[in-house]
Amino acid sequence: MSNWKGAAGVCVNEKNEVLLVLQGAPGEEKKWTVPAGGMEGDETVEQCCVREFFDETGLSVQILEKLNTRTGEYEDSAVSFELTYFKVEVIGGEITLYDGDEWIADVAWKPISELEELELAYPDDALLIESLAVQ
Incomplete structure (x- = not known):
């Protein structure tokens, strides 16, 4: 079984x-x-998080804390996954949508109160995101 590791x-x-x-x-x-x-x-999960955030949004971030890790297997394949979630804050850059990136169609700030109205790739992420809302 192949193992995929990443960060969010x-x-x-x-x-x-x-x-x-x-x-x-x-x-x-x-x-x-x-x-x-x-x-x-050879990057760490922390380095992966910072790089992927920049690659996908154009924003530089710093990690504040580790939130949780999701593990499992992709359906109909012999690939397991381990995705580590981090709470991050923006420290620079500006939102950039890269021409030629066929994977990403938009980058946007979305109200946490409206998450249930969005088509989320991973619906159970909503609970994690909602737990970070400022009271």
């Missing part, structure tokens, strides 16, 4: 909005998700 960054601002990317494989329906991706080379 969850960024909530002072307006209780979460930064999401609208993504999916070329030709498939796009869905909203937090910026995430697979580890490359």
Whole structure:
């Protein structure tokens, strides 16, 4: 069995909005998700989180804390996965949608209160995101 490891960054601002990317494989329906991706080379999960966040959004972030890890297996394949979620904050850059990226259609701040109205790639991420809302 092949093992895939990656990291995701969850960024909530002072307006209780979460930064999401609208993504999916070329030709498939796009869905909203937090910026995430697979580890490359010798990088740590923390380095992966920071790199993937920048690659997908154009924003530089710093990690505030580890939130949780999702593990499992992809349906109909011999691939297991381990995705580590981190709470992050923006420290620079500006939202950039890269021309030629067929995977990402949009990057936007979305109100946490409206998550249930969005087509999320991973619906159970909503509980994790909601737990980070500023009271």
